Amino acid sequence: GVMPQTEEAINHAKSAGVPLVVAINKMDKEGADIDRVKNELAAKNVIPEDWGGDTQFLPVSALTGDGVDALLEAVLLQAELLELTAVQEGPAQGVVIESRLDKGKGSVATLLIQNGTLSRGDIVVAGENFGRVRAITDENGQTLASAGPATPVSIQGLNGTPGAGDPFTVTKxxxxxxxxxxxxREKLKTERLATPVVSLDNLLENFGAQAVQSLNIVVKADVRGSLEAIVSALHDLGNDEVKVNVISSGVGGISENDVNYALTAQAVIFGFNVRAESSAKRLVDAESLDLRYYKVIYDLVDDVRDALSGMLAPEIREDIVGIA
Known part of the structure; x- marks a missing residue:
């Protein structure tokens, strides 16, 4: 069915003024109902072509691969209708799709080349990070010497993990x-210092009432995109009585430094698709810290929401049951 992230994607597409191609996944499961999905999306003003609208709907199964070829053809058809073109000559530029830290390879960034040609040995700057491209691989893991427009590739050689959506370009x-x-990096640092997560004014805005409580959290994730989604979702939680404070976040396994930071700040540690290093786990056990692992973002957010509910002051209600 239509999940909250589906509605968010629809709103992003509408705001950007770009067309939609809808892939209805898990059609291999018993009881899969494509008409129910169409009805739910039609209520969001996303009308299928066979219902008189202009949106292509494709049933697919990521598990079996059924329908994937038809989905790719639908995307290519949409690109032809929009008359999308790109320049193949010249330095490459595009956008970062994802990034992660690999134990053997270091920083690995997935890029979508939008213009120009990216070659092994090029100097790339992506967001706050830069480096010489040591290796280029395609979606099948095959090594490439170069890649042109509309090509998703993974590269090695950057000095960090750029954020999803960061622009990249080849420099001289x-x-x-x-x-x-x-x-x-300096510009972002200045912006962060200018907009702290919780200010003294925020803490004292209800002076005289119960103090605002804060739930401190350390988050580590396997890839940058998941990390950004988690931090964004956590920042949306909280109210006038309780606040979420992500004191530290990063890509990679949970280290001893992360645990020491959590210990100092009395924070809960969350690992998303990552585990704690052995030394970090021993310190967690020794200090009886709260360390939790997750594979689904919504499970993590729901647990934090429940924790915040437990921090709320009890509601005092007076019921009149009689008058003497």
Missing amino acids: DEKAAREVAEFR
Whole structure:
């Protein structure tokens, strides 16, 4: 059915003024009902072509692969209708789709090339990070010497994990890339300092009433995209009485430094598709810290929401049962 993230994707597409191609997944499951999904999306003003609308609906199964070829053809058809073109010559530029830390490879970033050609040995700046491209691989893990527009590739060689949605571009030399990355890093640092998560004014806005309580959290995830989604969802929680404070977040396994940070701040530690290192786990056990692992973002958010509910002050209600 239609989940909250589906509605969010629809709103993003409408805000950007771009067409939708709907892939209805898990059609291999017994009881899969494509008409129910169409009805739910039609209520969101996403009308299928066979109902008189202009949106392509494709039944697929990521498990069996059924319908995937038809989905790709539908996307290509939409691109032809929009007359999308790109420049193949010149330095590559595009957008970061995802990034992660690999134990053997270091930083691995998945990029979508929008213009130009990316080649092994190019100097790339992506968000706050930069580096020389050591290796390029396609979606099947095959090594490439270069890649052109509309091609998703994974690269190695950056000095960190750029954020999903960060622009990337090829620069003439490493010095220029470093200067751009450092400028962006300082700019973001200034913005973060100018907008703290919780200010003194926020804490004292209801002076005289019960103090605002804060739930401190350390979050580690396997990839940058998941991390950003979790942090964004957590920041949306809370109210006038309780606040969520993500004091530290990052990509990779839970380290001893993460645990020490949580110990100092009296924070809960969340690992999303990552585990704690052995030394970190021993410290967690020794200090009786709260360490939780998750594979589904909504389970993590629901647990935090429940924890916040437990921090709320009890509601005092007076019921008149009689008058003497």
